[in-house]
Amino acid sequence: MGDLDGKTFLVTGANTGIGKETVRGLAARGARVVIAGRSEERTRAAIRELTAATGNHDLDFLPLDLGDLESVRAAARTFLASGERLDVLVNNAGLAGKRGMTESGFELAFGTNHVGPFLLTELLRDRIVETGPGRIVNVASAGHYRARGIDWEAVRRPSVTRTAFDEYCVSKLANVLHARELGRRLAGTGVTTYSLHPGAIASDVWREVPFGLRQAMKLFMKSPEQGARTSLYCGTSPEVADATGRYYDAEREKTPSKVVTDELAGELWARSEEWVGPA
Template sequence: MGDLSGRTFLVSGANTGIGKETARSLAGRGARVVLAGRSEERTRAAMTEIADETGNSDLDYLRLDLGDLASVRSAAETFLAGGEPLHVLINNAGLAGARGMTESGFELAFGTNHVGTYLFTELLRDHIVASGPGRIVNVASTGHYRPKGIDWDAVRQPTVTRTAFDEYCVSKLANVLHAQELGRRLEGTGVTTYSLHPGTIASDVWREVPFGLRHVMKLFMKSTEDGARTSLYCATSPDVADHTGRYYDNRREKQPSKVATPELAAELWERTEAWVGSTKGA
């Protein structure tokens, strides 16, 4: 990655798993890292660990609950009020295996993994452009190949499937589509966008899966260190500095699902924009 001194990164879901490893690697290269998450206690514990290991204490905590749009707006407002630049936003936070609805009235995975992420990104977008050149990275999943499309009614209702895996995959398709359309909208600004599959990783994204099944699943998964590599590649590598809106797997560009068309990306954007309301300022 090279020296990242003078660059500010914001990583959501950074107190555990892939997000924590991403923050650790960035801090180890001298970056200022803002760790966003729901639990201040867990995040500050991660910050202490990262500072002790890397010698870099230029870390900060930002409270963020992506399932609650009021929390998303508050988090963006708090960050912007600090007046510091933001060069790279890594939308890492997400959940899988949980059923229900978000505080803001969306299917739980879709509302957390896509809607909250979309709003947070939009509220910070102009600031990233002003701080540029910059990057916006969405951690998606190979699961995005599974859906045949997006059921616009289903994403506004409680989870239907027992495992919530189908809903999770729809939310990951939305992450890919979001990066595509955002890349198109940011052309010429100096800010580039990326979506990626981190690998099948033994991380806390599976925390809602029943314990026995979760334990067996993790036996066949890669480490969180492996999982952070493609996120770091998209966030820092000069090899992809001129690319935007593309999808990556194992630090290589890969063709996304055939469902991930510009038309669906534009429709998702328009619908999400209408759902969340104003994104002008926090």
């Protein structure tokens, strides 16, 4: 028996890296965890490993491709049709270092890291409110400090920088802004929101970076287990139960970039709603 018995978490992109270690931490404490991602084979392999390690058999797979808004809608429909509770949504899945466009017509990092999670959150948030009290956690990055703002035209075109890192930073800025505005909109519902920097982590988020550079980068990075600590803190700690819309790093609240304003958060929200259509 654990302190999260009876609680249901949905974690995206959790068959490897930070997400997998987040699930491990939740499962060890008795939570039911739904792992949403693209690869059923890899996710079911991760579930077998985590079940063996924690003794928790209440782990499930949900098909989800965040770059395809129809897939996002299908995933939400499947979950909602189950009728089960949802205590915490962890928007963990992320992509970095790859150029291109998503299936739904957005710059690859922005579409995968923000637009898809935005729609998923909108489709599931009433269930979280009904379950309540609940939490919504966005895994962002300190990279958001590098972004000077959001070019609304650029996010609808293919990546232009060679490494797509600048585009990644913009997508992470969007994660922070999303949590801020969502926290404002959910005030009084019992649902709180968080964005966070997990640390520079040697995880599969960098899988598209050239092999040699990726190996060199990982020499200076933390482990996925270390990276999951702040996600678990924001998702479960009673210390932040009354906080909402804030940004965290190393299990501490931190001031986000000066670009993170209520005005920009509101504009991103309005544009995101327009992009995804009716929830």
